[in-house]
Amino acid sequence: MNVGKDTLVALDGAGLSISNKWLVREVSMSVSAGEIVTLIGPNGSGKSTTAKMALGIMTPSEGSVYRRENARVSYVPQRLSIDWTMPLRVNRFISLTRFLQKKEIKRVLSMTETEHLYDAEVRTLSGGEFQRVLLARAIAQSPQFLVLDEPVQGVDFNGEIALYKLIEKIRNELNCGIVLISHDLHVVMSSTDRVICLNGHVCCSGTPAVVATEPEFRALFGDRAANELAFYKHHHDHEHLADQTVRKIKEVEPNASAQLGRKNTSHVSVKRNA
């Protein structure tokens, strides 16, 4: 395991078995500050398990995990159900693990376009709204290491793009390391530095452009996914915000196709008009 001074988390041949069944084996990966690492793979391929080993929620049965001490970590889990017996409003939920000022809570809520939900009870939120609030909560920690397990599930398509852009912005602002689990290959990849393709073990890994050409990747996801990974293009002259307002986009850049494998893609890639 090569652990540099920027390394936040590193897995070295890590695997987990539960009642004699291997959920995932021999995963080696590392995440450094300012890096987005995307885990992809079919259902049951060990993406969430890998993330949980990286976070220390699960202890690997083989291999080892390095985590930088005292790093601020935040986590958006894949599933979270809050018992209705607990009265919990969005603002209280945001400062669940760390106390935050009202101003700060409003700021992160406005980043995910959920400011109007400040006083709403968490259990009354829709699936998409709850995902946005979960993401806001994670951002509010100003994390150094952020793990997002399917962070935009249930979010509408345009919202999805906006949230992925937000994730990228957070990476650029906080210079945090991000592990992202997602099925939205076409949207995620433009901002991803490294893709790790899992199917019980690491099938292939590298920059999106490289992974797209890997035969293992094509075998696992088919040609369509590989093409999506390699090229993405889409146009819109306006966008719909979560509070139901429509924002016009003044100029449509003529060449807004996603560029792959670039380190700092905030100014290209999936723009508002993409």
Add this chain to the structure above:
Amino acid sequence: MLDDFFIRAVVGGVGVALLAGPLGCFIVWRRLAYFGDTLSHSALLGVAMALLLDMNITLTVFIISVAVSLLLILLQRRASLSSDALLGLLAHATLAVGLVVLAFMTWVRVDLMGFLFGDILAITVRDIIIIWCGGLAVIAIVSLIWKSLLASTVSYDIAVAEGLRPDLSNFVFMVLMAGVIAISMKIVGVLLITALLIIPAATARRFSGNPEVMAVMASVLGAGSVWLGLEGSLEWDTPAGPSIVVAALAFFITSVLPFPKFKK
């Protein structure tokens, strides 16, 4: 002031109700009602052991409750039985063993009813000191682990990932539960402790917008139930412990009546 048995009962009972509030909320949020029952049933075994070994009853009940919780955790990890089956097994096994041990000790005469339903009117100044000192310690510890406990109630994974050490706070919570059962046994008795934990918390749910308010409300409602129940018990010559639970129930029924103005 504490010379009057009634005043002593109110002061002791209110002390227990105040600390039962926040813990009761966690019992409700985490669906641990049966766990509370199991611990309180095992308290009778604690009483039996205390009499057998000639030890302090409160301390022995506390130790036995902690031991039962640890046993539960151990069994949950190893056995292939579901949690509720294990809880039922432990609850009634400890209750039965406790009763059998008591029956063997022919030389001690035990007021079984007193332990099952409480004997709040026989509360001494020393009991009050134990309740309030123990209670303040419990409240202090709960507020220390509150954030971690609450976060892990919402999501254990988030609590671990964000460095809150929920395993430690869950263990501390279990020990506190054992402590509360040990000091409140005398007030409402083994069979009714869970009621004092759950009913005020359930009542508070409707009027609270956040967890902290619900915890404080549960304490206040519990204290109100103690006072009302004791007044009623004095007035109509009913047993004190059950009267307190009936008062708590009255608050709960009032809370579920459809008063639109209370809706938040």
